[in-house]
Amino acid sequence: MEAGAEFVIGCDEVGRGAIAGPVAVGVCIVDIRKRVPRGLRDSKLLSEKVRESLAPPVAGWAVGSAIGMSSNDEIDRFGLTIALGLAGSRAVIGLLEQGFELGGSALILDGKFDYLTPALAREGVGSGPRVVTRIKADMDCASVSGASVLAKVARDRLMIDHHEQRPHYGWVSNKGYGSASHWAAIDQVGPSELHRHTWLRTPSLFDLGPSVDDQGSERDVEAAFEGPSAG
Template identity: 40%
Template sequence: MRRPRPSLERERALWAEGGEVVAGVDEAGRGPLAGPVVAAAVVFPAYCKVIRGLRDSKLLTPRVRLRLAGLVRQRALAVGVGAASVREIDRLNIRRATILAMRRALGRLAVRPEHVLVDGLPCPELGWTHDAIVDGDAHCHCIAAASVIAKTVRDRLMQRLAAHHPAYAWASNKGYGTAYHLAALAEHGMTAHHRRSFAPVVQLELAVRGGMWW
Protein backbone atom coordinates (compact mmCIF):
# COMPACT_ATOMS: atom_id res chain seq x y z
CA MET A 1 0.00 0.00 0.00
CA ARG A 2 1.41 3.37 -1.02
CA ARG A 3 1.87 5.89 1.75
CA PRO A 4 0.21 9.28 1.24
CA ARG A 5 2.36 12.17 0.09
CA PRO A 6 2.54 15.22 2.35
CA SER A 7 0.35 18.01 1.02
CA LEU A 8 -0.30 21.68 1.78
CA GLU A 9 -3.97 21.05 2.55
CA ARG A 10 -3.71 21.99 6.24
CA GLU A 11 -1.51 24.99 5.58
CA ARG A 12 -3.77 26.30 2.80
CA ALA A 13 -6.82 26.05 5.05
CA LEU A 14 -5.03 28.12 7.71
CA TRP A 15 -3.74 30.63 5.16
CA ALA A 16 -7.28 31.04 3.83
CA GLU A 17 -8.42 31.90 7.36
CA GLY A 18 -5.89 34.73 7.47
CA GLY A 19 -3.06 33.04 9.34
CA GLU A 20 -0.01 33.50 7.15
CA VAL A 21 2.65 32.18 9.54
CA VAL A 22 2.15 28.42 9.98
CA ALA A 23 4.90 26.33 11.59
CA GLY A 24 5.31 22.58 11.26
CA VAL A 25 7.14 20.83 14.11
CA ASP A 26 8.66 17.36 14.34
CA GLU A 27 11.42 15.55 16.21
CA ALA A 28 14.14 12.99 15.62
CA GLY A 29 15.71 10.69 18.16
CA ARG A 30 13.04 9.70 20.66
CA GLY A 31 13.95 6.02 20.54
CA PRO A 32 17.77 5.75 20.57
CA LEU A 33 19.79 4.64 23.58
CA ALA A 34 22.31 7.44 23.09
CA GLY A 35 22.45 11.07 22.03
CA PRO A 36 20.08 14.02 22.28
CA VAL A 37 16.56 14.36 20.96
CA VAL A 38 16.34 17.05 18.28
CA ALA A 39 13.31 19.00 17.07
CA ALA A 40 12.81 21.36 14.16
CA ALA A 41 10.19 23.96 13.30
CA VAL A 42 9.68 25.11 9.71
CA VAL A 43 7.63 28.01 8.35
CA PHE A 44 7.04 28.34 4.60
CA PRO A 45 5.82 31.49 2.84
CA ALA A 46 2.05 31.59 2.48
CA TYR A 47 0.76 29.93 -0.69
CA CYS A 48 4.12 28.36 -1.49
CA LYS A 49 4.44 25.31 -3.71
CA VAL A 50 5.13 21.77 -2.53
CA ILE A 51 8.76 20.65 -2.56
CA ARG A 52 8.77 17.67 -4.89
CA GLY A 53 9.94 14.46 -3.25
CA LEU A 54 9.46 15.68 0.33
CA ARG A 55 8.42 12.78 2.57
CA ASP A 56 8.56 11.56 6.13
CA SER A 57 12.32 11.57 6.76
CA LYS A 58 12.32 7.88 7.76
CA LEU A 59 11.34 6.93 4.20
CA LEU A 60 14.25 8.77 2.57
CA THR A 61 17.84 7.76 1.96
CA PRO A 62 20.52 9.87 3.67
CA ARG A 63 21.55 11.44 0.36
CA VAL A 64 17.99 12.40 -0.56
CA ARG A 65 17.36 13.72 2.97
CA LEU A 66 20.38 16.02 2.73
CA ARG A 67 19.28 17.33 -0.66
CA LEU A 68 15.75 17.98 0.58
CA ALA A 69 17.03 19.62 3.77
CA GLY A 70 18.92 22.07 1.58
CA LEU A 71 15.78 22.81 -0.43
CA VAL A 72 13.73 23.30 2.73
CA ARG A 73 16.25 25.82 4.07
CA GLN A 74 16.29 27.66 0.73
CA ARG A 75 12.52 27.93 0.41
CA ALA A 76 11.45 28.31 4.04
CA LEU A 77 10.59 31.64 5.56
CA ALA A 78 12.17 30.44 8.81
CA VAL A 79 13.75 27.31 10.29
CA GLY A 80 14.34 26.73 14.00
CA VAL A 81 16.17 23.81 15.60
CA GLY A 82 16.19 22.82 19.26
CA ALA A 83 17.51 19.88 21.25
CA ALA A 84 17.29 18.31 24.68
CA SER A 85 20.41 16.71 26.10
CA VAL A 86 20.83 13.21 27.47
CA ARG A 87 20.84 14.67 31.00
CA GLU A 88 17.54 16.41 30.32
CA ILE A 89 16.08 13.22 28.86
CA ASP A 90 17.06 11.26 31.97
CA ARG A 91 15.81 13.98 34.33
CA LEU A 92 12.52 14.81 32.61
CA ASN A 93 11.71 11.57 30.67
CA ILE A 94 11.78 11.35 26.89
CA ARG A 95 8.29 12.76 26.31
CA ARG A 96 8.90 15.94 28.29
CA ALA A 97 12.40 16.32 26.86
CA THR A 98 10.98 16.04 23.34
CA ILE A 99 8.46 18.79 24.07
CA LEU A 100 11.29 20.91 25.51
CA ALA A 101 13.24 20.46 22.26
CA MET A 102 10.13 21.47 20.29
CA ARG A 103 9.67 24.59 22.41
CA ARG A 104 13.29 25.53 21.80
CA ALA A 105 12.89 25.00 18.05
CA LEU A 106 9.81 27.24 17.96
CA GLY A 107 11.60 29.85 20.04
CA ARG A 108 14.45 29.99 17.53
CA LEU A 109 12.27 30.83 14.55
CA ALA A 110 12.91 34.26 13.07
CA VAL A 111 9.14 34.82 12.86
CA ARG A 112 6.42 34.13 15.42
CA PRO A 113 3.96 31.46 14.23
CA GLU A 114 0.25 32.19 14.28
CA HIS A 115 -0.52 28.47 13.98
CA VAL A 116 1.55 25.42 14.91
CA LEU A 117 1.10 21.94 13.44
CA VAL A 118 2.76 19.15 15.43
CA ASP A 119 3.39 15.54 14.51
CA GLY A 120 1.77 13.07 16.89
CA LEU A 121 -0.52 13.64 19.85
CA PRO A 122 -1.46 16.91 21.59
CA CYS A 123 1.27 18.40 23.81
CA PRO A 124 -0.35 20.59 26.51
CA GLU A 125 3.11 21.54 27.83
CA LEU A 126 4.22 22.94 24.46
CA GLY A 127 3.15 26.46 25.39
CA TRP A 128 1.79 27.15 21.91
CA THR A 129 -1.73 26.67 20.60
CA HIS A 130 -1.38 23.84 18.14
CA ASP A 131 -3.04 21.14 16.10
CA ALA A 132 -1.62 17.65 16.59
CA ILE A 133 -1.69 15.38 13.56
CA VAL A 134 -1.01 11.66 13.92
CA ASP A 135 1.48 10.65 11.20
CA GLY A 136 1.72 14.34 10.39
CA ASP A 137 5.05 13.86 8.63
CA ALA A 138 3.25 11.63 6.12
CA HIS A 139 0.37 14.04 5.52
CA CYS A 140 1.48 17.62 6.17
CA HIS A 141 4.11 19.43 4.09
CA CYS A 142 5.56 21.67 6.81
CA ILE A 143 5.74 18.79 9.31
CA ALA A 144 7.50 16.60 6.74
CA ALA A 145 9.97 19.44 6.19
CA ALA A 146 10.57 19.69 9.94
CA SER A 147 11.14 15.93 10.13
CA VAL A 148 13.83 16.15 7.43
CA ILE A 149 15.60 19.05 9.16
CA ALA A 150 15.48 17.39 12.59
CA LYS A 151 16.75 14.08 11.22
CA THR A 152 19.64 15.55 9.25
CA VAL A 153 20.76 17.74 12.16
CA ARG A 154 20.66 14.85 14.62
CA ASP A 155 22.47 12.51 12.22
CA ARG A 156 25.32 15.03 11.95
CA LEU A 157 25.50 15.29 15.74
CA MET A 158 25.71 11.51 16.09
CA GLN A 159 28.43 11.32 13.44
CA ARG A 160 30.48 13.84 15.43
CA LEU A 161 29.98 11.86 18.64
CA ALA A 162 30.92 8.67 16.78
CA ALA A 163 34.34 10.13 16.03
CA HIS A 164 35.02 10.24 19.79
CA HIS A 165 33.35 6.89 20.57
CA PRO A 166 33.95 4.69 17.50
CA ALA A 167 33.24 1.41 19.32
CA TYR A 168 29.46 1.98 19.25
CA ALA A 169 29.05 2.61 15.48
CA TRP A 170 26.88 5.68 16.05
CA ALA A 171 27.73 6.98 12.59
CA SER A 172 25.58 4.19 11.16
CA ASN A 173 23.09 3.28 13.92
CA LYS A 174 22.61 6.88 15.18
CA GLY A 175 22.41 5.62 18.76
CA TYR A 176 19.57 3.14 18.22
CA GLY A 177 19.69 -0.19 20.02
CA THR A 178 21.01 -2.34 17.20
CA ALA A 179 22.60 -5.70 17.95
CA TYR A 180 26.04 -4.18 17.34
CA HIS A 181 25.35 -1.26 19.67
CA LEU A 182 24.07 -3.55 22.43
CA ALA A 183 27.11 -5.79 22.05
CA ALA A 184 29.39 -2.74 22.28
CA LEU A 185 27.56 -1.63 25.43
CA ALA A 186 28.14 -5.05 26.94
CA GLU A 187 31.84 -4.99 26.05
CA HIS A 188 32.78 -1.36 26.67
CA GLY A 189 30.11 -0.10 29.06
CA MET A 190 28.16 3.13 28.81
CA THR A 191 29.36 6.61 27.93
CA ALA A 192 28.22 10.03 29.10
CA HIS A 193 26.06 10.13 25.97
CA HIS A 194 23.98 7.07 26.86
CA ARG A 195 20.48 7.52 28.25
CA ARG A 196 20.60 5.96 31.70
CA SER A 197 16.80 6.03 31.95
CA PHE A 198 16.37 3.69 28.96
CA ALA A 199 15.84 0.00 29.75
CA PRO A 200 18.89 -1.63 28.06
CA VAL A 201 21.21 0.95 29.62
CA VAL A 202 19.51 0.62 33.02
CA GLN A 203 19.91 -3.15 32.87
CA LEU A 204 23.60 -2.81 32.09
CA GLU A 205 24.13 -0.37 34.96
CA LEU A 206 22.29 -2.66 37.40
CA ALA A 207 24.35 -5.61 36.26
CA VAL A 208 27.59 -3.69 36.77
CA ARG A 209 26.54 -2.49 40.22
CA GLY A 210 25.51 -5.99 41.20
CA GLY A 211 28.80 -7.46 40.10
CA MET A 212 27.07 -9.55 37.46
CA TRP A 213 29.03 -8.15 34.52
CA TRP A 214 32.34 -9.56 33.42
Protein backbone atom coordinates in the same frame (compact mmCIF):
# COMPACT_ATOMS: atom_id res chain seq x y z
CA MET B 1 -4.23 30.05 6.32
CA GLU B 2 -7.89 30.24 5.27
CA ALA B 3 -8.81 30.56 8.95
CA GLY B 4 -6.59 33.61 9.27
CA ALA B 5 -3.31 32.19 10.55
CA GLU B 6 -0.39 34.50 9.76
CA PHE B 7 2.00 31.56 9.45
CA VAL B 8 1.63 27.81 9.26
CA ILE B 9 4.43 26.04 11.09
CA GLY B 10 5.20 22.34 10.81
CA CYS B 11 6.74 20.62 13.82
CA ASP B 12 8.20 17.14 14.22
CA GLU B 13 10.64 15.32 16.49
CA VAL B 14 13.40 12.83 15.73
CA GLY B 15 15.51 10.64 17.97
CA ARG B 16 12.56 9.64 20.15
CA GLY B 17 13.48 5.95 20.19
CA ALA B 18 17.28 6.20 20.31
CA ILE B 19 19.27 4.96 23.30
CA ALA B 20 22.03 7.57 22.91
CA GLY B 21 22.14 11.23 22.03
CA PRO B 22 19.53 13.99 22.16
CA VAL B 23 15.98 14.21 20.96
CA ALA B 24 15.56 16.95 18.34
CA VAL B 25 12.49 18.94 17.35
CA GLY B 26 12.33 20.90 14.11
CA VAL B 27 9.96 23.72 13.19
CA CYS B 28 9.40 24.91 9.64
CA ILE B 29 7.37 27.96 8.59
CA VAL B 30 5.90 27.60 5.12
CA ASP B 31 4.43 29.86 2.47
CA ILE B 32 1.66 27.83 0.83
CA ARG B 33 2.17 29.77 -2.41
CA LYS B 34 5.66 28.28 -2.87
CA ARG B 35 6.14 24.93 -4.57
CA VAL B 36 7.05 22.08 -2.23
CA PRO B 37 10.55 20.66 -2.89
CA ARG B 38 10.37 17.58 -5.08
CA GLY B 39 10.59 14.33 -3.15
CA LEU B 40 9.87 15.82 0.28
CA ARG B 41 8.30 13.36 2.70
CA ASP B 42 8.69 12.11 6.24
CA SER B 43 12.43 11.86 6.94
CA LYS B 44 12.16 8.27 8.19
CA LEU B 45 10.99 7.22 4.73
CA LEU B 46 14.06 8.70 3.06
CA SER B 47 17.57 7.36 2.78
CA GLU B 48 20.36 9.29 4.47
CA LYS B 49 21.70 10.41 1.09
CA VAL B 50 18.32 11.73 -0.02
CA ARG B 51 17.74 13.51 3.30
CA GLU B 52 21.09 15.25 3.01
CA SER B 53 20.32 16.35 -0.55
CA LEU B 54 16.86 17.61 0.46
CA ALA B 55 17.98 19.66 3.45
CA PRO B 56 19.27 22.70 1.48
CA PRO B 57 16.18 23.06 -0.75
CA VAL B 58 13.90 22.57 2.26
CA ALA B 59 15.78 25.27 4.17
CA GLY B 60 15.47 27.56 1.16
CA TRP B 61 11.78 26.75 0.73
CA ALA B 62 10.97 27.51 4.36
CA VAL B 63 10.15 31.07 5.34
CA GLY B 64 11.93 30.30 8.59
CA SER B 65 13.12 27.23 10.45
CA ALA B 66 14.79 26.26 13.71
CA ILE B 67 15.84 23.13 15.57
CA GLY B 68 15.79 22.59 19.31
CA MET B 69 17.41 19.70 21.16
CA SER B 70 17.12 18.13 24.58
CA SER B 71 20.12 16.18 25.79
CA ASN B 72 20.33 12.59 26.92
CA ASP B 73 20.93 13.91 30.45
CA GLU B 74 17.67 15.85 30.33
CA ILE B 75 15.85 12.77 29.01
CA ASP B 76 17.24 10.75 31.93
CA ARG B 77 16.39 13.45 34.45
CA PHE B 78 12.93 14.55 33.31
CA GLY B 79 11.61 11.76 31.08
CA LEU B 80 10.91 11.82 27.36
CA THR B 81 7.71 13.89 27.38
CA ILE B 82 9.28 16.82 29.26
CA ALA B 83 12.42 16.53 27.12
CA LEU B 84 10.34 16.75 23.94
CA GLY B 85 8.72 19.88 25.32
CA LEU B 86 12.11 21.39 26.13
CA ALA B 87 13.39 20.69 22.61
CA GLY B 88 10.20 21.97 20.99
CA SER B 89 10.09 25.16 23.04
CA ARG B 90 13.74 25.82 22.19
CA ALA B 91 12.89 25.49 18.50
CA VAL B 92 9.94 27.88 18.77
CA ILE B 93 12.05 30.34 20.77
CA GLY B 94 14.59 30.09 17.95
CA LEU B 95 11.93 31.38 15.54
CA LEU B 96 11.02 34.20 17.93
CA GLU B 97 14.69 35.17 18.17
CA GLN B 98 14.78 35.36 14.37
CA GLY B 99 12.10 38.06 14.59
CA PHE B 100 8.97 36.10 13.73
CA GLU B 101 5.78 37.13 15.53
CA LEU B 102 3.97 33.83 16.07
CA GLY B 103 0.97 34.82 18.18
CA GLY B 104 -1.40 34.66 15.21
CA SER B 105 0.08 31.51 13.74
CA ALA B 106 -0.87 27.84 13.77
CA LEU B 107 1.63 25.07 14.47
CA ILE B 108 0.88 21.57 13.20
CA LEU B 109 2.40 19.05 15.61
CA ASP B 110 2.84 15.48 14.46
CA GLY B 111 1.03 12.96 16.64
CA LYS B 112 -1.94 13.07 19.01
CA PHE B 113 -0.32 14.48 22.15
CA ASP B 114 0.49 18.16 22.62
CA TYR B 115 3.73 18.26 24.57
CA LEU B 116 4.55 21.75 23.27
CA THR B 117 1.86 24.05 24.70
CA PRO B 118 2.66 23.33 28.39
CA ALA B 119 6.37 23.53 27.63
CA LEU B 120 5.99 26.99 26.09
CA ALA B 121 4.00 28.06 29.15
CA ARG B 122 6.75 26.79 31.46
CA GLU B 123 9.29 28.79 29.47
CA GLY B 124 7.16 31.93 29.76
CA VAL B 125 6.43 32.19 26.03
CA GLY B 126 3.18 34.11 25.96
CA SER B 127 3.15 34.86 22.24
CA GLY B 128 3.56 31.35 20.89
CA PRO B 129 1.53 29.80 18.08
CA ARG B 130 -1.70 27.84 18.50
CA VAL B 131 -0.79 24.14 18.48
CA VAL B 132 -2.87 21.73 16.41
CA THR B 133 -2.06 18.03 16.74
CA ARG B 134 -2.46 15.76 13.74
CA ILE B 135 -1.77 12.04 13.55
CA LYS B 136 0.56 11.11 10.67
CA ALA B 137 1.14 14.78 9.89
CA ASP B 138 4.73 13.88 9.02
CA MET B 139 3.33 11.93 6.05
CA ASP B 140 0.45 14.27 5.11
CA CYS B 141 1.77 17.82 5.68
CA ALA B 142 4.74 19.18 3.77
CA SER B 143 5.49 21.69 6.55
CA VAL B 144 5.86 18.83 9.05
CA SER B 145 7.88 16.73 6.60
CA GLY B 146 10.21 19.68 6.12
CA ALA B 147 10.66 20.06 9.86
CA SER B 148 11.34 16.33 10.11
CA VAL B 149 14.03 16.40 7.42
CA LEU B 150 15.84 19.41 8.90
CA ALA B 151 15.76 17.96 12.42
CA LYS B 152 16.83 14.52 11.27
CA VAL B 153 19.79 15.80 9.26
CA ALA B 154 20.95 18.02 12.14
CA ARG B 155 20.71 15.22 14.70
CA ASP B 156 22.38 12.67 12.39
CA ARG B 157 25.30 15.04 11.78
CA LEU B 158 25.70 15.51 15.53
CA MET B 159 25.82 11.76 16.14
CA ILE B 160 28.30 11.29 13.28
CA ASP B 161 30.54 13.94 14.86
CA HIS B 162 30.40 12.05 18.17
CA HIS B 163 31.25 8.82 16.35
CA GLU B 164 34.77 10.03 15.68
CA GLN B 165 35.54 10.04 19.42
CA ARG B 166 33.55 6.86 20.18
CA PRO B 167 33.76 4.67 17.06
CA HIS B 168 33.04 1.39 18.87
CA TYR B 169 29.33 2.27 19.21
CA GLY B 170 28.83 2.60 15.44
CA TRP B 171 26.95 5.88 15.65
CA VAL B 172 27.95 6.77 12.10
CA SER B 173 25.50 4.09 10.95
CA ASN B 174 22.97 3.65 13.77
CA LYS B 175 22.82 7.33 14.89
CA GLY B 176 22.33 6.24 18.49
CA TYR B 177 19.53 3.75 17.90
CA GLY B 178 19.65 0.30 19.44
CA SER B 179 21.15 -1.81 16.68
CA ALA B 180 22.60 -5.22 17.50
CA SER B 181 26.18 -3.96 17.20
CA HIS B 182 25.37 -0.93 19.36
CA TRP B 183 24.04 -3.12 22.17
CA ALA B 184 27.06 -5.40 21.79
CA ALA B 185 29.43 -2.43 22.15
CA ILE B 186 27.67 -1.36 25.34
CA ASP B 187 28.10 -4.89 26.69
CA GLN B 188 31.81 -4.83 25.79
CA VAL B 189 32.92 -1.34 26.86
CA GLY B 190 29.98 0.00 28.85
CA PRO B 191 27.83 3.08 28.17
CA SER B 192 29.21 6.54 27.43
CA GLU B 193 28.23 9.89 28.86
CA LEU B 194 26.00 10.38 25.79
CA HIS B 195 23.82 7.32 26.44
CA ARG B 196 20.36 7.56 27.98
CA HIS B 197 21.28 5.57 31.04
CA THR B 198 17.72 5.09 32.27
CA TRP B 199 16.92 3.43 28.92
CA LEU B 200 19.71 0.88 28.96
CA ARG B 201 18.48 -2.64 29.64
CA THR B 202 18.74 -6.09 28.16
CA PRO B 203 17.53 -5.62 24.57
CA SER B 204 14.35 -7.42 23.57
CA LEU B 205 13.76 -9.21 20.30
CA PHE B 206 11.93 -6.07 19.18
CA ASP B 207 15.07 -3.98 19.75
CA LEU B 208 17.13 -6.35 17.63
CA GLY B 209 14.62 -6.72 14.82
CA PRO B 210 15.16 -5.63 11.21
CA SER B 211 13.60 -2.21 11.87
CA VAL B 212 16.54 -1.37 14.17
CA ASP B 213 19.40 -2.70 12.11
CA ASP B 214 22.80 -1.18 11.48
CA GLN B 215 21.52 0.54 8.35
CA GLY B 216 19.77 3.16 10.49
CA SER B 217 16.11 2.36 9.78
CA GLU B 218 14.21 3.75 12.77
CA ARG B 219 10.61 4.28 11.67
CA ASP B 220 9.12 1.37 13.64
CA VAL B 221 11.17 2.27 16.70
CA GLU B 222 9.92 5.85 16.66
CA ALA B 223 6.33 4.62 16.27
CA ALA B 224 6.75 2.46 19.36
CA PHE B 225 7.43 5.58 21.43
CA GLU B 226 4.33 7.53 20.35
CA GLY B 227 2.25 9.02 23.13
CA PRO B 228 2.61 10.83 26.44
CA SER B 229 3.53 7.79 28.51
CA ALA B 230 6.79 7.12 26.66
CA GLY B 231 10.09 7.54 28.43
